[in-house]
Amino acid sequence: xxxxxxxxxxxxxxxxxxxxxxxxxxxxxxxxxxxxxxxxxxxxxxxxxxxxxxxxxxxxxxxxxxxxxxxxxxxxxxxxxxxxxxxxxxxxxxxxxxxxxxxxxxxxxxxxxxxxxxxxxxxxxxxxxxxxxxxxxxxxxxxxxxxxxxxxxxxxxxxxxxxxxxxxxxxxxxxxxxxxxxxxxxxxxxxxxxxxxxxxxxxxxxxxxxxxxxxxxxxxxxxxxxxxxxxxxxxxxxxxxxxxxxxxxxxxxxxxxxxxxxxxxxxxxxxxxxxxxxxxxxxxxxxxxxxxxxxxxxxxxxxxxxxxxxxxxxxxxxxxxxxxxxxxxxxxxxxxxxxxxxxxxxxxxxxxxxxxxxxxxxxxxxxxxxxxxxxxxxxxxxxxxxxxxxxxxxxxxxxxxxxxxxxxxxxxxxxxxxxxxxxxxxxxxxxxxxxxxxxxxxxxxxxxxxxxxxxxxxxxxxxxxxxxxxxxxxxxxxxxxxxxxxxxxxxxxxxxxxxxxxxxxxxxxxxxxxxxxxxxxxxxxxxxxxxxxxx
Numbered sequence: 397x398x399x400x401x402x403x404x405x406x407x408x409x410x411x412x413x414x415x416x417x418x419x420x421x422x423x424x425x426x427x428x429x430x431x432x433x434x435x436x437x438x439x440x441x442x443x444x445x446x447x448x449x450x451x452x453x454x455x456x457x458x459x460x461x462x463x464x465x466x467x468x469x470x471x472x473x474x475x476x477x478x479x480x481x482x483x484x485x486x487x488x489x490x491x492x493x494x495x496x497x498x499x500x501x502x503x504x505x506x507x508x509x510x511x512x513x514x515x516x517x518x519x520x521x522x523x524x525x526x527x528x529x530x531x532x533x534x535x536x537x538x539x540x541x542x543x544x545x546x547x548x549x550x551x552x553x554x555x556x557x558x559x560x561x562x563x564x565x566x567x568x569x570x571x572x573x574x575x576x577x578x579x580x581x582x583x584x585x586x587x588x589x590x591x592x593x594x595x596x597x598x599x600x601x602x603x604x605x606x607x608x609x610x611x612x613x614x615x616x617x618x619x620x621x622x623x624x625x626x627x628x629x630x631x632x633x634x635x636x637x638x639x640x641x642x643x644x645x646x647x648x649x650x651x652x653x654x655x656x657x658x659x660x661x662x663x664x665x666x667x668x669x670x671x672x673x674x675x676x677x678x679x680x681x682x683x684x685x686x687x688x689x690x691x692x693x694x695x696x697x698x699x700x701x702x703x704x705x706x707x708x709x710x711x712x713x714x715x716x717x718x719x720x721x722x723x724x725x726x727x728x729x730x731x732x733x734x735x736x737x738x739x740x741x742x743x744x745x746x747x748x749x750x751x752x753x754x755x756x757x758x759x760x761x762x763x764x765x766x767x768x769x770x771x772x773x774x775x776x777x778x779x780x781x782x783x784x785x786x787x788x789x790x791x792x793x794x795x796x797x798x799x800x801x802x803x804x805x806x807x808x809x810x811x812x813x814x815x816x817x818x819x820x821x822x823x824x825x826x827x828x829x830x831x832x833x834x835x836x837x838x839x840x841x842x843x844x845x846x847x848x849x850x851x852x853x854x855x856x857x858x859x860x861x862x863x864x865x866x867x868x869x870x871x872x873x874x875x876x877x878x879x880x881x882x883x884x885x886x887x888x889x890x891x892x893x894x895x896x897x898x899x900x901x902x903x904x905x906x907x908x909x910x911x912x913x914x915x916x917x918x919x920x921x922x923x924x925x926x927x928x929x930x931x
Contacts (some may be wrong), residue, residue, distance in 0.1 A: 411487040412686035418494040420732040427670035434819035435812035449671025454726025469518035471711035476696040477703040482517040483689040489890040499919040505841035506681040516887035559845045563852025575794045590647030590658040595639040659816035666823025750854040765870030
């Protein structure tokens with residue numbers, strides 16, 4: 397029987413590689429969107445910056461590993477024979493769902509998919525065990541980590557509304573102050589923006605990067621025998637003050653003496669940092685389950701207990717992922733980033749929905765989109781009545797586009813999707829929100845945050861005209877609806893696969909794999925017919 401389980405482990409590892417490929421294709425939108433849309437950095441350089449961020453972030457990856465092992469279910473309540481079915485079902489479902497969304501060109505959350513797959517698989521396996529033992533349904537709380545699962549779901553839902561609102565508010569304030577003619581503003585004003593941006597991004601890298609390394613929990617004499625995590629937490633205010641002053645002086649020097657574009661530098665650094673964050677936070681969405689499966693197999697195979705009687709208490713223990721696994725995973729992600737045409741498809745959806753120009757709209761108007769736009773128009777009319785006309789004129793002047801709107805800065809002479817100010821804010825706001833959530837150990841989706849920030853800044857920047865608004869809003873509604881579809885389909889499909897494999901054993905594994913291969917192959921054929929995506 398050990399040979400059969402070894403075969404399953406091999407399948408899981410193969411699926412992990414495939415999952416990395418489809419996962420990067422989906423999540424590339426997180427860190428490529430702003431740099432590509434602003435057209436101030438060549439596509440090749442954007443990819444180099446993103447690749448460096450992904451590679452470094454992969455080596456500092458952590459975060460979701462505990463969720464894969466014990467965040468959704470209580471592993472000690474399951475036997476090895478149960479756990480291996482759960483993990484295999486999760487990997488099969490994950491690659492299927494992510495490939496579907498990539499083919500449709502819709503960004504979805506790898507965090508949400510992995511969480512609800514684990515939840516669906518664990519719930520169905522729990523129900524099977526309860527039925528087999530004639531126990532009460534109330535016993536399911538012994539199998540499922542209900543508190544942690546609820547916390548994750550609420551955190552993800554809140555992040556959608558918070559990211560959109562904060563993005564819209566900060567973009568509106570920034571545009572009122574800096575206008576579309578922001579480059580002609582004083583060096584001191586642009587340096588303040590540079591200081592705030594760099595400080596936020598650097599703090600983001602520290603919190604997401606350094607705190608995720610294996611060395612972060614070690615004590616150092618130079619830090620008064622504190623760990624890196626403890627030192628950062630106890631000196632965070634001091635670090636922020638020093639950073640603000642340092643980067644303010646740095647920005648002045650860059651603009652005044654080196655004659656460099658501070659916004660272009662912000663976009664470059666922001667692209668690198670968000671790519672680093674993606675790999676550091678989301679890599680374990682793809683390899684967390686396979687590594688947990690491999691560790692489970694090693695624990696069981698070294699014992700003399702049968703698979704159906706070996707309790708998986710070992711998964712409750714905290715372990716660090718081997719650097720070799722992280723390095724190989726990072727390498728696969730970088731290669732995928734360069735060669736995945738589906739990644740371009742997902743990026744194009746986000747760019748189209750945030751574009752400042754008139755384009756061929758990708759989405760049709762739907763009832764929810766029409767209703768939201770009508771509500772927005774009514775609110776706008778109401779504000780025009782109660783606000784002073786002089787104030788409204790000043791606001792409108794701030795939002796007037798220049799005739800040569802950023803074309804002179806474009807690397808290819810083509811009008812960009814949005815200007816450097818909005819691109820910078822997309823990156824900085826996303827960095828701030830993710831770093832705050834991380835510091836408080838709040839679960840969220842990097843995809844949801846970056847996408848909704850981009851949509852919020854688009855709305856307040858008047859990128860959605862009276863003609864295009866209903867199509868853009870309908871598009872955002874469609875993407876958000878896809879997120880809920882991700883959660884529901886992940887739960888149901890993964891639970892169904894668990895049931896089939898538990899019922900048919902190895903035959904069920906083969907049937908399920910063949911079914912998934914056929915679906916993915918058909919998706920690939922349909923995608924190829926569309927031709928190469930231009931962004």
